[in-house]
Amino acid sequence: xxxxxxxxxxxxxxxxxxxxxxxxxxxxxxxxxxxxxxxxxxxxxxxxxxxxxxxxxxxxxxxxxxxxxxxxxxxxxxxxxxxxxxxxxxxxxxxxxxxxxxxxxxxxxxxxxxxxxxxxxxxxxxxxxxxxxxxxxxxxxxxxxxxxxxxxxxxxxxxxxxxxxxxxxxxxxxxxxxxxxxxxxxxxxxxxxxxxxxxxxx
Amino acid sequence: xxxxxxxxxxxxxxxxxxxxxxxxxxxxxxxxxxxxxxxxxxxxxxxxxxxxxxxxxxxxxxxxxxxxxxxxxxxxxxxxxxxxxxxxxxxxxxxxxxxxxxxxxxxxxxxxxxxxxxxxxxxxxxxxxxxxxxxxxxxxxxxxxxxxxxxxxxxxxxxxxxxxxxxxxxxxxxxxxxxxxxxxxxxxxxxxxxxxxxxxxxxxxxxxxxxxxxxxxxxxxxxxxxxxxxxxxxxxxxxxxxxxxxxxxxxxxxxxxxxxxxxxxxxxxxxxxxxxxxxxxxxxxxxxxxxxxxxxxxxxxxxxxxxxxxxxxxxxxxxxxxxxxxxxxxxxxxxxxxxxxxxxxxxxxxxxxxxxxxxxxxxxxxxxxxxxxxxxxxxxxxxxxxxxxxxxxxxxxxxxxxxxxxxxxxxxxxxxxxxxxxxxxxxxxxxxxxxxxxxxxxxxxxxxxxxxxxxxxxxxxxxxxxxxxxxxxxxxxxxxxxxxxxxxxxxxxxxxxxxxxxxxxxxxxxxxxxxxxxxxxxxxxxxxxxxxxxxxxxxxxxxxxxxxxxxxxxxxxxxxxxxxxxxxxxxxxxxxx
Numbered sequence: 001x002x003x004x005x006x007x008x009x010x011x012x013x014x015x016x017x018x019x020x021x022x023x024x025x026x027x028x029x030x031x032x033x034x035x036x037x038x039x040x041x042x043x044x045x046x047x048x049x050x051x052x053x054x055x056x057x058x059x060x061x062x063x064x065x066x067x068x069x070x071x072x073x074x075x076x077x078x079x080x081x082x083x084x085x086x087x088x089x090x091x092x093x094x095x096x097x098x099x100x101x102x103x104x105x106x107x108x109x110x111x112x113x114x115x116x117x118x119x120x121x122x123x124x125x126x127x128x129x130x131x132x133x134x135x136x137x138x139x140x141x142x143x144x145x146x147x148x149x150x151x152x153x154x155x156x157x158x159x160x161x162x163x164x165x166x167x168x169x170x171x172x173x174x175x176x177x178x179x180x181x182x183x184x185x186x187x188x189x190x191x192x193x194x195x196x197x198x199x200x201x202x
Numbered sequence: 203x204x205x206x207x208x209x210x211x212x213x214x215x216x217x218x219x220x221x222x223x224x225x226x227x228x229x230x231x232x233x234x235x236x237x238x239x240x241x242x243x244x245x246x247x248x249x250x251x252x253x254x255x256x257x258x259x260x261x262x263x264x265x266x267x268x269x270x271x272x273x274x275x276x277x278x279x280x281x282x283x284x285x286x287x288x289x290x291x292x293x294x295x296x297x298x299x300x301x302x303x304x305x306x307x308x309x310x311x312x313x314x315x316x317x318x319x320x321x322x323x324x325x326x327x328x329x330x331x332x333x334x335x336x337x338x339x340x341x342x343x344x345x346x347x348x349x350x351x352x353x354x355x356x357x358x359x360x361x362x363x364x365x366x367x368x369x370x371x372x373x374x375x376x377x378x379x380x381x382x383x384x385x386x387x388x389x390x391x392x393x394x395x396x397x398x399x400x401x402x403x404x405x406x407x408x409x410x411x412x413x414x415x416x417x418x419x420x421x422x423x424x425x426x427x428x429x430x431x432x433x434x435x436x437x438x439x440x441x442x443x444x445x446x447x448x449x450x451x452x453x454x455x456x457x458x459x460x461x462x463x464x465x466x467x468x469x470x471x472x473x474x475x476x477x478x479x480x481x482x483x484x485x486x487x488x489x490x491x492x493x494x495x496x497x498x499x500x501x502x503x504x505x506x507x508x509x510x511x512x513x514x515x516x517x518x519x520x521x522x523x524x525x526x527x528x529x530x531x532x533x534x535x536x537x538x539x540x541x542x543x544x545x546x547x548x549x550x551x552x553x554x555x556x557x558x559x560x561x562x563x564x565x566x567x568x569x570x571x572x573x574x575x576x577x578x579x580x581x582x583x584x585x586x587x588x589x590x591x592x593x594x595x596x597x598x599x600x601x602x603x604x605x606x607x608x609x610x611x612x613x614x615x616x617x618x619x620x621x622x623x624x625x626x627x628x629x630x631x632x633x634x635x636x637x638x639x640x641x642x643x644x645x646x647x648x649x650x651x652x653x654x655x656x657x658x659x660x661x662x663x664x665x666x667x668x669x670x671x672x673x674x675x676x677x678x679x680x681x682x683x684x685x686x687x688x689x690x691x692x693x694x695x696x697x698x699x700x701x702x703x704x705x706x707x708x709x710x711x712x713x714x715x716x717x718x719x720x721x722x723x724x725x726x727x728x729x730x731x732x733x734x735x736x737x738x739x740x741x742x743x744x745x746x747x748x749x750x751x752x753x754x755x756x757x758x759x760x761x762x763x764x765x766x767x768x769x770x771x772x773x774x775x776x777x778x779x
Binding site: 018023026027034071178181 | 344527
């Protein structure tokens, strides 16, 4: 397909507030997979309210598609609210870790300058390797890869995106009202799962 | 077990020690369940053991296959308006429910399916008859949940029924591990659920949209109503009729909406879609305001979307916000239960009679009668047609029967021509198009509406997919009339091969057994006819037989269902031949 067919495709940040429920991740992921939409980034974490979780999902689609997807997600029983925003509507960050041989980096690089220029910091120094961390947009975390590559970059990992909607005060208040009215339940875990030997079965 | 006395279940009080199975069955009784369709097995045995003591309250129908069980549950739900309840065991029992779940999901049928599961400590170990039922059924359920601890049962069951029946209804599956079925706990009573924090079954009705919709309707010169099953799911038949009669607008139906307004109502202009009536399809592209009520603009109804009703302003009334703008862009969305929104709209619309506009539909109807219908319903000569069988059935049932159809040519013919005086009289697999649906669904429909005549109209292909359910009829003694329209082909596929694949009839020639002998083997009376002069008497014999009856009618082999909107065409390009 050409860009002409989808002229207005762009990155959208979907924010989903949910109950803490086993299997819900699967239910939400299927909404994308059945439409053959690739999830660029997915992060789930507790929200500011205990018992309510927050998903941050990034996809590259048209506004029409993301709006339909958002409605389908909001249809799920345990989903409280779904928002979708363009990159301009959110403040977002990704974190990256870089592992480089200590010997090489100490000998050859002007480490101090490298850190300052890339807004990075050292999180671990061992005799065999050093781990740097940087946080920022994709191009910023990518930039440090290019810088470190000549120094024998051993390993690199980047987190999913976390995003804060610039204008999201409304739902925070609503969430607190929800929680005051009906505190969430704890998720039931399979207490029998690890008691294999103790249980007699037919 | 058989020699033991059955004990009536004690009415449990708070603090009574109950097993998970007993708590489950009490929940079903409180929720008003009277009939369960199911099939036992190892992992659901504690529930079946407890069921032995619930004979007075819960009738269990032993089906012959879990697919039959869930289709029966669907038929029950569709004819009664209640929640269908289905039991199956773990592994293969549960996976056999998947087709019915998908069918119920797409046709918004309220079901609560209970599946047994292996002991919790065996989960994820590939234990005997273990399958990840929650994973498998997630895409085809409105909600599902696995219970591993009996104390969860009352609350989860209450949620399950609330979710299945409220808002846009749908199937719910509850998977219960065997230890949870056996586990005893202090029963704290059963409270039905009417609220879940994160679940909004009905959107808030926005009055400004009602006003905007009324304004559009009042200004319209050629308004046109399309209605679907939502009218029935919302029990809004009376409200719908009141709206129509005040506005005088012509109205056409999707096959899932058939019956919500009687066939003979003067404003009922017929069926929409691929094999719908000529007028409503053509006029969709003529109207100035299109009012869609409880329907979802399925591709079988709209044909090519880029050529669908482009000239019209669209008002869409639906309970599911995700349906608005999904396929057709709406001018005015009316979110809400049509039982609430229709009366609000009716208050604001002007009383009108769109006589000339309605007459245009009738002109097209006459054109269709001349080109297709007369020959289909009253063929001058030759072999019998499916249409004339339905026509004769109409004469005898006078529109009072529940017609359950399978999938294929006979389905389109039956839906087009069946006369329906009452709501919940047309039960068919609309969205999924599941062959094998009708026989078990008819069994369920009869349990759901025992006082009505239930006629299953089935093709020779579909009946062979779930023919084992004749055994369910035999054992339960239910009275279902089975009308097989045998054209010795998988007729709809053959029609497409004829029209679009240069008559290359690839594997559509299907041989049938001697159905009358098969029925006889199950203790069911039957008859097969191939002469027109026998038709009326054979139908009379079927309808007047005190119990179930199987009638096979040999119909012409290569008849096509017309009109037809070929795939990829606009609805106004509907072909009469």
